[in-house]
Amino acid sequence: MERLAIMASTGSGSVVASPELQIWGWGIDPSTVLELEGLVTAFDTPGGRVRAVDGVSLRVAAGRTLCIAGESGCGKSVTALSIMGLLADKARIEAGRIVFRGRDLVPLSPTERRRLRGRELAMIFQEPLTALNPVLPVGEQVAEVFRIHGTAGPKEARERALALFEQVHIPDAARRFGEYPHQLSGGMKQRVTIAMALAHRPALLIADEPTTALDVTIQAQVLNLLAELQREIGMAMVFVTHDLAVVAQIADEVAVMYAGRVVERAPVAELFERPAHPYTRGLLASRPRPGQTRHDGTPLPSIRGSLPPLGQRAGGCAFRDRCPMAEPRCALEQPALRPVAPAHEAACLLLEAA
Amino acid sequence: MKAPLLEARDLDMHFAITGGLLQRELGRVRAVTGVNLALHAGEVLGVVGESGCGKTTLARVLTGLYPPTRGQVLFDGKDLQALSAAERHGMSRRVQMVFQDPFASLNPRHRVGRILEMPFELHGQPAGEPRRRRIEELLALVGLDPQHLQRWPHEFSGGQRQRIGIARALALQPEVLVLDEPLSALDMSIQSQVLNLLVELQQRLKLAYLFVSHDLSVVQYLCDRVAVMYLGRVVEQASTKQLFAMPRHPYTQSLLAAAPSIDPRQRRTQPPLQGDVPSPSRPPPGCAFHTRCPRAQARCSQEVPALRSVAAGHLAACHFAEETLP
Numbered sequence: 001m002e003r004l005a006i007m008a009s010t011g012s013g014s015v016v017a018s019p020e021l022q023i024w025g026w027g028i029d030p031s032t033v034l035e036l037e038g039l040v041t042a043f044d045t046p047g048g049r050v051r052a053v054d055g056v057s058l059r060v061a062a063g064r065t066l067c068i069a070g071e072s073g074c075g076k077s078v079t080a081l082s083i084m085g086l087l088a089d090k091a092r093i094e095a096g097r098i099v100f101r102g103r104d105l106v107p108l109s110p111t112e113r114r115r116l117r118g119r120e121l122a123m124i125f126q127e128p129l130t131a132l133n134p135v136l137p138v139g140e141q142v143a144e145v146f147r148i149h150g151t152a153g154p155k156e157a158r159e160r161a162l163a164l165f166e167q168v169h170i171p172d173a174a175r176r177f178g179e180y181p182h183q184l185s186g187g188m189k190q191r192v193t194i195a196m197a198l199a200h201r202p203a204l205l206i207a208d209e210p211t212t213a214l215d216v217t218i219q220a221q222v223l224n225l226l227a228e229l230q231r232e233i234g235m236a237m238v239f240v241t242h243d244l245a246v247v248a249q250i251a252d253e254v255a256v257m258y259a260g261r262v263v264e265r266a267p268v269a270e271l272f273e274r275p276a277h278p279y280t281r282g283l284l285a286s287r288p289r290p291g292q293t294r295h296d297g298t299p300l301p302s303i304r305g306s307l308p309p310l311g312q313r314a315g316g317c318a319f320r321d322r323c324p325m326a327e328p329r330c331a332l333e334q335p336a337l338r339p340v341a342p343a344h345e346a347a348c349l350l351l352e353a354a
Numbered sequence: 355m356k357a358p359l360l361e362a363r364d365l366d367m368h369f370a371i372t373g374g375l376l377q378r379e380l381g382r383v384r385a386v387t388g389v390n391l392a393l394h395a396g397e398v399l400g401v402v403g404e405s406g407c408g409k410t411t412l413a414r415v416l417t418g419l420y421p422p423t424r425g426q427v428l429f430d431g432k433d434l435q436a437l438s439a440a441e442r443h444g445m446s447r448r449v450q451m452v453f454q455d456p457f458a459s460l461n462p463r464h465r466v467g468r469i470l471e472m473p474f475e476l477h478g479q480p481a482g483e484p485r486r487r488r489i490e491e492l493l494a495l496v497g498l499d500p501q502h503l504q505r506w507p508h509e510f511s512g513g514q515r516q517r518i519g520i521a522r523a524l525a526l527q528p529e530v531l532v533l534d535e536p537l538s539a540l541d542m543s544i545q546s547q548v549l550n551l552l553v554e555l556q557q558r559l560k561l562a563y564l565f566v567s568h569d570l571s572v573v574q575y576l577c578d579r580v581a582v583m584y585l586g587r588v589v590e591q592a593s594t595k596q597l598f599a600m601p602r603h604p605y606t607q608s609l610l611a612a613a614p615s616i617d618p619r620q621r622r623t624q625p626p627l628q629g630d631v632p633s634p635s636r637p638p639p640g641c642a643f644h645t646r647c648p649r650a651q652a653r654c655s656q657e658v659p660a661l662r663s664v665a666a667g668h669l670a671a672c673h674f675a676e677e678t679l680p
Contacts, residue, residue: 071541071542071543072541171629185630185631188630215568215631216404216568216570216609216612216613216614217404217608217625217627218630219612219614220612220614220622220625220626221625221627221628223614223625224623224624242541242542243614244616245613245614245615245616248615248616248617248618248621249614249615249618249621249622251618268618269618269619272616272617272618283542283543284616286542286545286546287542287546287571287616288549288571288572288574288575289571290571290574291574292574292575293574293575293576293594294398294553294556294575294576299550299553299554300546300549300550300575301546302543302546302547302550303543303546303547304547306512306513306514306543306544307511307541307543322543
């Protein structure tokens with residue numbers, strides 16, 4: 001713990017507001033770490049340009065967890081990669097701002113982006129193997145983070161990496177340090193990538209389905225670890241998941257995405273108690289409740305149809321073909337997010353504004 | 355009680371790990387060890403456990419995809435291994451499998467019509483008008499359209515592909531479907547569609563299901579009975595109601611506690627289990643769960659607990675099952 005305290009004081013990721021933020025002064029909540037404003041990310045495909053993310057606005061504060069929930073193809077991972085600056089060559093941010101600690105990241109050069117990654121903002125992935133080098137001992141990979149950023153010499157990098165192994169509760173840390181990724185279980189590998197991501201105590205951690213490939217008892221361990229490290233470091237977290245039960249366990253705020261847009265946004269308790277958007281309501285209703293059985297005689301309520309593929313999303317509300325409440329006007333007008341209760345917004349024309 | 359339709363008796367399925375120049379056996383993965391399980395006509399039996407617990411291997415041995423290392427698989431009272439190859443092939447018509455990944459289990463180079471003709475061909479049923487009508491019936495049964503026959507698998511969504519996989523499994527009117535995680539590759543809004551379809555088909559066609567899953571809320575909804583597996587062994591077996599209300603094995607208790615609740619007011623503060631599942635090639639001595647068990651005692655590392663009756667219709671493999679009520 002002592003060593004960690006030293007890390008905190010010498011580490012580069014201290015939580016000091018950037019100069020821009022201080023200049024803007026009023027009007028911005030100083031605890032806001034990340035704010036997306038109208039983000040549009042498009043891909044070039046053989047069929048033309050398609051918008052995977054189509055006007056997403058979000059905000060997350062220090063020490064808080066924002067869950068982006070949605071199904072495959074909803075744009076949640078592309079949103080995460082846009083924030084990190086890790087988009088594929090075919091993708092481009094067409095519009096919007098990604099304001100991180102008061103500074104818009106969109107116009108930054110790749111070099112400037114690289115300097116931020118791994119220091120002030122970091123990411124963990126669904127499959128830890130994609131983030132680990134299979135032919136390098138895991139301890140060296142964590143130590144490498146310090147060397148790449150020039151934040152520690154070889155000896156100190158090793159010591160700090162070992163301290164991180166202990167911080168993420170890798171049992172028998174000294175021995176594990178010299179092992180290769182294939183020698184570790186899925187849960188241990190994910191702990192190693194978490195250690196790498198948190199090496200510089202980032203202000204923002206983006207976690208893209210980090211527990212989806214893990215078994216339920218290991219998932220419980222990793223979710224606990226992330227919450228614990230968040231309390232220690234005070235970072236903001238954007239947690240991308242398709243699993244509503246995981247959302248219920250870890251989120252402070254939730255944004256539900258559908259077809260590239262945020263369709264509902266609320267604090268976690270509010271969302272689960274009073275879901276407003278027909279999509280969110282349908283998802284929550286379709287899960288079997290404890291005690292419910294197939295002998296009850298009524299089928300589970302389910303959302304009909306499936307998500308329209310990218311490029312086949314015409315105007316109007318993208319959910320209307322699957323929506324039990326759809327009206328003719330849903331085809332004409334694209335609903336914007338609007339308040340339905342305090343701190344609770346939904347994008348549906350049929351909802352009464354609060 | 356009537357004789358079971360499908361039964362496993364003292365079933366072992368071990369895989370050799372080979373290596374070196376001579377491909378010598380270096381060790382064994384004990385994927386399934388000493389499993390006894392019975393599936394009755396019209397019943398839905400759930401098999402749950404984490405990855406590596408042997409649930410998929412068990413499903414494959416029960417459908418005859420792997421010959422067991424030891425023990426017997428009985429279908430309708432007949433030992434599959436004692437049958438001739440031709441008889442076994444005939445039997446396979448009655449037990450069919452639905453796979454987890456609908457993207458991997460359909461041949462991308464075959465149109466849907468061709469995919470659905472395969473089972474008939476393999477079982478020597480002639481082409482012609484009745485077969486065509488039967489295939490159209492199958493499509494209607496799973497909620498697809500006859501015009502889909504001319505399409506390729508890639509033209510369908512995940513949910514639709516899983517429906518095609520189910521139609522293929524039902525082609526020859528089986529009595530048992532072995533479903534290996536049939537929902538886990540599907541999106542959440544699609545899962546309940548397919549789950550409803552499975553419930554409807556089970557009732558309509560009086561099928562027996564062996565439903566392999568890691569999703570406890572789906573198992574609780576769908577299954578009549580549940581078997582819990584850990585490192586190749588069944589550690590607990592009971593009616594679904596009993597198992598969820600009064601789990602007796604400490605592993606089952608941890609598994610139920612680890613499943614995240616959909617209610618944000620019920621947050622877990624401590625993970626219920628520490629550590630990882632040990633490797634099935636080096637299972638710990640005694641009770642395989644003793645390395646993670648919060649209640650383990652000296653005896654647990656020496657003596658393998660037998661799966662024994664702890665209440666009516668309730669089996670558990672724990673030396674202290676009487677003392678471990680939550």
